[in-house]
Amino acid sequence: MRWLGIVIGAAFLLYPWLVTDDFYARTGADVLLAAIGASAWNILGGYAGQISVGHAMFFGIGAYLPLLAYSHMGLPPVAGVPLAIVISLGFAIVVGLPTFRLHGHYFSMATIAVAELVRIVIGNWDFVGAATGLMGPAVSRTWLDLSFRSPIPYYYLFLAVLAGLLLLTWHLQRSRMGYYWRAIRAGERPARSLGVRVARYKLYALLLSAAFTSLAGSLYSLMVGFIDPESGFGILRSVEMIIIAALGGAGTLFGPLLGAVLLIPLQTVTNSLFGGGGSGLTYIIYGGIIVVLARFEPGGLLDLWRRASQWWSRRRETVTVRHAA
Amino acid sequence: MKRLLVASILALFASAAAAENVKVGALYPLSGNAASAGAQTKAAIELAVEIINGQHPDVKGMPGTGLPGLNGGKIEVTFADHQGNPSTGQSQALRLIQQDKVTALIGAYQSSVTFASTAVAERYGIPFVVGDSVAANITGRGFKYVFRVTPVATDFAYNYLDFLKDVAATGQPVKNLAIVYENTDYGTSIADTLRKVIKERGFELTADIPYNANTTDVSSQVLQLKDKKPDAVIFVSYTADTILYMRTLKQLDYRPPVVIGDDSGFSDPAFIKNVGTISQGAVNRSAWDIGKPGSVTAKINELFKAKTGFDLDDTSGRNMQAMFVLADAINRAGSGKSDAIRDALKVTDLKPDQLMMGYKGVKFDDTGQNTLAATYLIQLQGDQYVAVWPARSATAKLQIPYKGW
Numbered sequence: 001m002r003w004l005g006i007v008i009g010a011a012f013l014l015y016p017w018l019v020t021d022d023f024y025a026r027t028g029a030d031v032l033l034a035a036i037g038a039s040a041w042n043i044l045g046g047y048a049g050q051i052s053v054g055h056a057m058f059f060g061i062g063a064y065l066p067l068l069a070y071s072h073m074g075l076p077p078v079a080g081v082p083l084a085i086v087i088s089l090g091f092a093i094v095v096g097l098p099t100f101r102l103h104g105h106y107f108s109m110a111t112i113a114v115a116e117l118v119r120i121v122i123g124n125w126d127f128v129g130a131a132t133g134l135m136g137p138a139v140s141r142t143w144l145d146l147s148f149r150s151p152i153p154y155y156y157l158f159l160a161v162l163a164g165l166l167l168l169t170w171h172l173q174r175s176r177m178g179y180y181w182r183a184i185r186a187g188e189r190p191a192r193s194l195g196v197r198v199a200r201y202k203l204y205a206l207l208l209s210a211a212f213t214s215l216a217g218s219l220y221s222l223m224v225g226f227i228d229p230e231s232g233f234g235i236l237r238s239v240e241m242i243i244i245a246a247l248g249g250a251g252t253l254f255g256p257l258l259g260a261v262l263l264i265p266l267q268t269v270t271n272s273l274f275g276g277g278g279s280g281l282t283y284i285i286y287g288g289i290i291v292v293l294a295r296f297e298p299g300g301l302l303d304l305w306r307r308a309s310q311w312w313s314r315r316r317e318t319v320t321v322r323h324a325a
Numbered sequence: 326m327k328r329l330l331v332a333s334i335l336a337l338f339a340s341a342a343a344a345e346n347v348k349v350g351a352l353y354p355l356s357g358n359a360a361s362a363g364a365q366t367k368a369a370i371e372l373a374v375e376i377i378n379g380q381h382p383d384v385k386g387m388p389g390t391g392l393p394g395l396n397g398g399k400i401e402v403t404f405a406d407h408q409g410n411p412s413t414g415q416s417q418a419l420r421l422i423q424q425d426k427v428t429a430l431i432g433a434y435q436s437s438v439t440f441a442s443t444a445v446a447e448r449y450g451i452p453f454v455v456g457d458s459v460a461a462n463i464t465g466r467g468f469k470y471v472f473r474v475t476p477v478a479t480d481f482a483y484n485y486l487d488f489l490k491d492v493a494a495t496g497q498p499v500k501n502l503a504i505v506y507e508n509t510d511y512g513t514s515i516a517d518t519l520r521k522v523i524k525e526r527g528f529e530l531t532a533d534i535p536y537n538a539n540t541t542d543v544s545s546q547v548l549q550l551k552d553k554k555p556d557a558v559i560f561v562s563y564t565a566d567t568i569l570y571m572r573t574l575k576q577l578d579y580r581p582p583v584v585i586g587d588d589s590g591f592s593d594p595a596f597i598k599n600v601g602t603i604s605q606g607a608v609n610r611s612a613w614d615i616g617k618p619g620s621v622t623a624k625i626n627e628l629f630k631a632k633t634g635f636d637l638d639d640t641s642g643r644n645m646q647a648m649f650v651l652a653d654a655i656n657r658a659g660s661g662k663s664d665a666i667r668d669a670l671k672v673t674d675l676k677p678d679q680l681m682m683g684y685k686g687v688k689f690d691d692t693g694q695n696t697l698a699a700t701y702l703i704q705l706q707g708d709q710y711v712a713v714w715p716a717r718s719a720t721a722k723l724q725i726p727y728k729g730w
Contacts, residue, residue: 132514133440276405
């Protein structure tokens with residue numbers, strides 16, 4: 001198991017040097033960015049079991065602030081990142097306190113409503129570029145603008161952030177808080193009756209999740225250099241995080257990363273192969289996979305892997321037992 | 326079987342011996358909610374390339390046709406689907422540049438995607454010809470490889486007011502204007518520009534009415550107009566709301582003296598079908614006019630209709646025009662090298678008779694914007710639109726005031 005981890009880690013570190021051109025490096029950066037977003041969502045949606053469909057609101061705030069700092073004050077976009085996180089945390093508290101009174105689908109619906117509301121407000125607000133959106137520095141003024149021609153610097157930046165996020169998640173899932181979250185996911189009422197302060201720990205999960213989703217948004221706009229209401233706050237943004245986390249395995253450490261590694265290249269490859277034909281085949285294949293997965297493997301691919309390895313070790317045990325006998 | 330093999334080997338040699346082809350990448354939304362516009366545009370660009378490569382010798386006069394400058398080389402277009410997503414637009418632009426080795430790009434319909442993907446083209450030094458994205462600041466970012474052929478919102482606004490000035494010269498008083506616009510991206514951005522230009526040209530804005538395009542009742546907006554009695558009303562509307570406005574005007578029996586529609590809803594075939602008979606005299610913009618039978622534009626339309634079953638529309642036409650502009654530059658550059666194509670684009674100078682669209686020419690300023698971009702104004706007379714302005718390209722006489730029903 002350990003050598004597998006080392007090989008995978010090395011593959012991530014060396015990937016940009018193993019591929020021949022910038023398009024693949026960019027796809028790699030896209031994968032890592034999607035993994036950051038989905039892993040951030042996973043803290044609240046996976047571990048704590050609160051299915052938010054409104055995370056685009058944090059992503060959008062994260063994406064807008066750097067470009068606002070640039071277009072209104074001429075600052076390097078990266079200067080807006082900390083402020084974006086602070087605003088996202090503020091939003092998380094304001095949105096979290098009332099919506100956490102709701103359960104299950106009602107919570108999900110409330111988060112959709114809030115995110116859509118934010119999207120519409122942004123789309124009509126001139127200060128933030130209204131429906132047209134905002135641009136970053138197209139050509140780097142100083143290196144602080146983080147506007148690179150090659151996708152490779154973005155790749156390593158994203159890899160570092162993802163590593164930090166996964167390390168934190170790993171630490172948390174083994175901590176007391178991680179157990180509380182899982183207890184809440186299993187059932188709020190029993191968790192409360194056992195003395196877990198449900199509201200507080202749900203809020204902690206939301207705050208962490210919002211901060212990192214906001215960071216994912218900032219990284220997006222640093223790389224793409226452009227943001228508009230649809231690509232920042234659109235509902236598809238939230239849905240993408242959920243699909244990726246669910247595909248890999250929500251509530252597991254590496255599930256979102258696995259989901260991103262599979263889904264983003266699949267999206268890119270189907271689009272590159274069939275997109276030019278204009279037949280819309282991309283979405284048919286993409287949608288088909290999601291339907292099959294939801295029907296047969298709702299626990300995600302890591303769950304499949306876990307069951308497969310359990311089956312394998314059980315088989316080995318029986319074999320050993322039989323030999324012993 | 327054997328003969329087929331020999332033939333294909335021969336064909337292979339023949340193509341290897343021919344001059345080098347120039348690869349152009351085309352970025353359009355071929356799926357997602359703008360897919361239908363993307364598909365039409367794709368067909369239009371394919372047709373343009375057929376004409377450029379000399380497959381339709383009866384279409385004469387388009388610049389670059391036959392590509393004499395390339396010594397037998399042809400233009401090859403590779404299409405990529407950006408799904409209306411700016412980030413996908415960037416990665417597909419990268420793919421076209423790095424894997425398909427295109428040396429020029431064309432695109433990209435949504436302004437958002439054009440913003441993002443032109444930045445990639447600029448970083449890699451690949452000329453990008455913008456066919457139809459109208460957001461103001463796509464040009465003017467200091468880019469050296471971005472060229473925009475289409476008119477933008479300010480061009481349209483100036484055209485409307487020039488037109489109204491001409492109308493005023495005929496004795497019809499035009500001083501007080503009203504703008505009625507849907508309250509998202511499209512409507513508000515055009516309205517902003519109109520407001521500025523109206524002030525600049527010394528007209529009065531007496532009514533400024535935003536509304537929600539999904540609304541099912543616009544009587545309060547129409548009553549507001551009826552109360553303010555503007556000399557002309559400019560509508561910036563999508564399809565369903567345009568139809569609603571025309572019906573409500575009739576219900577409340579109000580005829581503004583001049584009705585101008587900004588493309589979109591007024592250009593949708595559903596508009597004429599549903600409310601054409603009660604919207605007689607509505608003025609609309611279009612840089613595309615089919616023209617008289619036998620003209621180059623009529624022939625292009627015929628070919629397009631044979632290919633797709635539809636008449637060519639304004640959006641696809643503007644993209645097709647952009648492809649001709651690019652082909653002209655490639656032909657003059659005499660090579661597929663990106664920098665040579667860019668240098669040729671920079672000194673583009675096309676006259677109106679070399680264009681299929683109603684521009685006054687194509688000549689780029691330092692920001693890459695076509696300074697001669699313009700549009701026709703067309704008027705609904707009977708069951709079709711006819712060109713009425715400017716006078717030099719008019720095919721029918723302007724009917725003022727608005728007749729309605």
